[in-house]
Structure formats: structure tokens, C-alpha cells
Amino acid sequence: MSHNREYWVLHVDLDQFIAAVEVLRHPELAGKPLIVGGRGDPTERAVVSTASYEAREFGVGSGMPLRIAARKAPDAVILPVDAEAYTAASAQVMATLRTQPDATVQVLGWDEAFLGVQTDDPEAYARRVQAAVLERTGLHCSIGIGDTLVRAKVATGFGKPRGVFRLTAENWLEIMGDRPTVDLWGVGSRISARLAAHGIATVAELATADPAVLATEFGPKMGPWYGLLGRGEGERVVDDTPWVARGHSRETTFQQDLTEPAQVEAAVRGLTAKVLEDVAAEGRPVIGLTLKVRYAPFITKTMQRKIAETRDPAVVEAAALGLAGRIEPGRPIRLLGLRAEMPMPEKAREGHTPTRSGW
DNA sequence: TCTGGGGTCCTAGGACCC
DNA sequence: TCTGGGGTCCTAGGACCC
Numbered sequence: 001m002s003h004n005r006e007y008w009v010l011h012v013d014l015d016q017f018i019a020a021v022e023v024l025r026h027p028e029l030a031g032k033p034l035i036v037g038g039r040g041d042p043t044e045r046a047v048v049s050t051a052s053y054e055a056r057e058f059g060v061g062s063g064m065p066l067r068i069a070a071r072k073a074p075d076a077v078i079l080p081v082d083a084e085a086y087t088a089a090s091a092q093v094m095a096t097l098r099t100q101p102d103a104t105v106q107v108l109g110w111d112e113a114f115l116g117v118q119t120d121d122p123e124a125y126a127r128r129v130q131a132a133v134l135e136r137t138g139l140h141c142s143i144g145i146g147d148t149l150v151r152a153k154v155a156t157g158f159g160k161p162r163g164v165f166r167l168t169a170e171n172w173l174e175i176m177g178d179r180p181t182v183d184l185w186g187v188g189s190r191i192s193a194r195l196a197a198h199g200i201a202t203v204a205e206l207a208t209a210d211p212a213v214l215a216t217e218f219g220p221k222m223g224p225w226y227g228l229l230g231r232g233e234g235e236r237v238v239d240d241t242p243w244v245a246r247g248h249s250r251e252t253t254f255q256q257d258l259t260e261p262a263q264v265e266a267a268v269r270g271l272t273a274k275v276l277e278d279v280a281a282e283g284r285p286v287i288g289l290t291l292k293v294r295y296a297p298f299i300t301k302t303m304q305r306k307i308a309e310t311r312d313p314a315v316v317e318a319a320a321l322g323l324a325g326r327i328e329p330g331r332p333i334r335l336l337g338l339r340a341e342m343p344m345p346e347k348a349r350e351g352h353t354p355t356r357s358g359w
Numbered sequence: 360t361c362t363g364g365g366g367t368c369c370t371a372g373g374a375c376c377c
Numbered sequence: 378t379c380t381g382g383g384g385t386c387c388t389a390g391g392a393c394c395c
Binding site: 062111112185186189288290300302 | 386387389390391392393394395
């Protein structure tokens with residue numbers, strides 16, 4: 001075929017994934033403001049999972065309380081989150097990606113994945129991926145092309161919607177250099193503020209920042225990592241090693257704050273049962289627990305406890321109730337979360353990916 | 360009218376040991 | 378009276394991502 005096949009990282013990201021899946025099922029909603037969140041009831045405590053482009057024009061965005069979203073876009077259709085439907089659509093998308101020639105697929109979530117491919121024309125390859133996904137699933141996606149995972153991931157944003165964009169060592173600073181550090185994958189509002197306090201506001205400034213300053217401010221791992229991020233460097237090879245969950249957790253936000261110890265105890269028992277279902281489905285034991293408590297209005301505390309490896313539900317429940325015994329009495333509770341930690345197989349972890357969200 | 364639910368990884372500080 | 382230096386394990390909390 002060709003004489004010049006190189007290795008490229010492609011980052012595939014579905015456009016408006018959740019809203020798009022809903023429109024596939026409800027074609028009459030096409031072109032209308034659409035909000036998906038919670039149980040679809042804007043009077044409940046819940047947030048927006050996805051807003052269609054039409055809804056975004058009203059200032060609605062994901063993460064926004066559903067109540068506020070409904071007020072901003074009063075004519076929007078509000079649908080409940082249907083995780084099963086999105087999981088099914090996602091599986092179709094990922095299966096399509098895996099059929100691409102010589103592609104290594106690293107799934108990042110419902111609606112995105114890295115592809116490692118060998119090609120002399122990554123743009124043409126990306127266009128074929130888009131066509132295949134559209135044909136098989138009816139969904140549109142954008143694709144970022146890069147020589148590192150970070151650059152491919154960031155490139156996708158410039159391709160949206162339905163486009164393809166390439167970011168490499170060659171054009172990274174030209175495109176990203178003047179942008180704020182918060183535009184980087186893995187830099188949020190807190191980190192960008194701490195960087196700014198050191199006079200580091202842009203990607204270019206981060207790229208050339210004094211490593212000693214970064215290490216002092218952020219520690220021996222994160223300091224060097226942020227420096228790499230500023231340069232767009234990092235992992236260059238897509239890793240399709242099957243993902244193994246470190247743990248499972250369940251959270252509940254109560255529509256009415258809990259005030260009675262008996263209510264808390266019942267809630268902890270319920271969470272324990274759900275978490276143990278997820279753990280048991282994998283056939284692995286539990287080695288630790290974290291109880292998260294959100295007191296009204298918004299103060300979160302966590303309590304952790306290591307436990308001897310066990311598969312006995314009664315032991316786990318007793319440990320969870322033991323943690324719950326440390327909850328401050330008399331304060332209204334808005335949210336409870338329980339996480340069970342599971343033992344991990346021995347494996348060397350090389351490199352650092354900011355998030356390896358599960359699948 | 361306040362802020363979901365599921366994850367990952369890192370850091371700091373105390374306890375404890377030699 | 379003063380109080381090393383290295384290591385591990387554990388808990389609490391922070392930050393980020395989809």
C-alpha cells in the first residue's frame with residue numbers, strides 16, 4: 001500500500017452523545033431545546049447531564065441544577081437519564097471502533113475513546129471512522145489527531161462538531177500557547193488559580209515554567225506532570241489493557257435532608273447492599289470502605305477504614321455502620337456515599353494518565 | 360432554586376518501626 | 378535534656394475527569 005505509515009493517536013468523541021441518542025429514539029425532538037437530567041423532573045434535586053445545542057443557547061449547560069435549567073429554558077423538553085440506552089449505544093460505537101483496521105482502542109467513557117492506528121493519512125482514516133460510526137449507529141463524532149494522547153484529546157475540541165483536527169509537537173504552541181491553562185485536559189479551576197499565583201497563566205508559560213517551582217507547589221508527581229501537560233507531552237501509545245475497577249461506590253442525594261439517626265442507618269444499609277452487588281458481580285473481595293457525608297448545605301466529609309479482606313456482607317455492613325457512627329449528630333444530611341475498595345492485581349503502573357475512567 | 364453519580368490519582372501528616 | 382533518619386501503613390482530603 002503505502003511507504004510511509006506512521007503511528008497516530010486518534011481521539012474519538014461523540015457529539016452531544018446523550019441528547020443525540022434521545023433524538024434517535026424521538027426524532028420529533030430534533031432541532032428542539034432538549035435537556036437530559038435526573039429523573040426528568042425539574043422540581044427534584046438533580047443536575048443536567050446533557051443539553052442540546054438548542055438548549056445551550058438559553059445558557060443551559062451540563063452540571064447545572066435542573067431547576068435552574070428549566071427556568072432558563074422554559075420550553076425545553078426535559079427527559080430522564082436512561083443509562084441503559086446510552087450504555088447500549090456506546091457499546092455499538094465501541095464495537096464499530098474495534099473493527100477499524102489495525103486499531104488499538106482505549107475506551108474513556110460512554111462517549112469517547114482513543115484509537116492507536118498505523119496510517120500515512122490520519123485525516124482520511126478519521127473520516128472513515130466518522131462514516132463508519134454514523135452508518136452503524138446514526139451518531140456523529142468529532143476526532144482529534146495527535147502524536148500524544150494529550151494532543152489528540154485537546155485537538156478534538158477544535159474539531160467539534162463533526163470535524164477532524166490535528167495537533168502535534170509542530171503546531172501545539174502555535175494553537176495552544178496563548179490559551180489559559182484551564183483549557184488543558186487535567187487542569188481545572190483550582191490548579192489554574194494556583195498556577196496563576198506563580199505568574200503562569202497561559203499554556204506557553206506552563207510549558208517553560210521552572211520545574212522546581214512546579215514541584216514545590218504541586219509535589220513530586222503532579223509538578224512534573226503539569227509541566228509535560230503544558231508542552232502537550234506524555235503518553236504516546238494507546239493502551240488497550242482491559243480496565244480493572246479499583247472499587248465501586250454508590251451515592252444518594254436525598255430529596256429531603258436526613259435528620260434522624262435511624263434514617264441514616266437505613267440509608268447506609270441500603271448503600272452497602274448496592275455496593276456489594278457491584279463488587280460481587282466481579283467476584284472480588286472488599287479491603288476498604290469510604291463513607292462520604294454531605295451535610296446541608298454543602299460541606300462534604302469523608303471517613304475511611306481499611307478492613308481485613310472479606311466477602312462477607314455482614315462484615316462489610318458492620319464496618320459501614322461503624323463509620324456511620326462517626327457522623328456528626330444533629331446535622332441535616334443531604335448526601336451519603338459509600339465506596340468499597342477492592343484488591344488490585346499486581347501490575348506495574350508506568351506513566352500517568354490524568355483520568356482513566358472506567359469501562 | 361443551588362450544586363448528580365461514577366470513577367481515578369496524588370499529597371500531607373500521624374503512627375509506628377528499626 | 379533533646380529529639381536522627383529512613384521506611385511503611387493508614388486516614389483525611391483535594392483535584393480532576395466523563
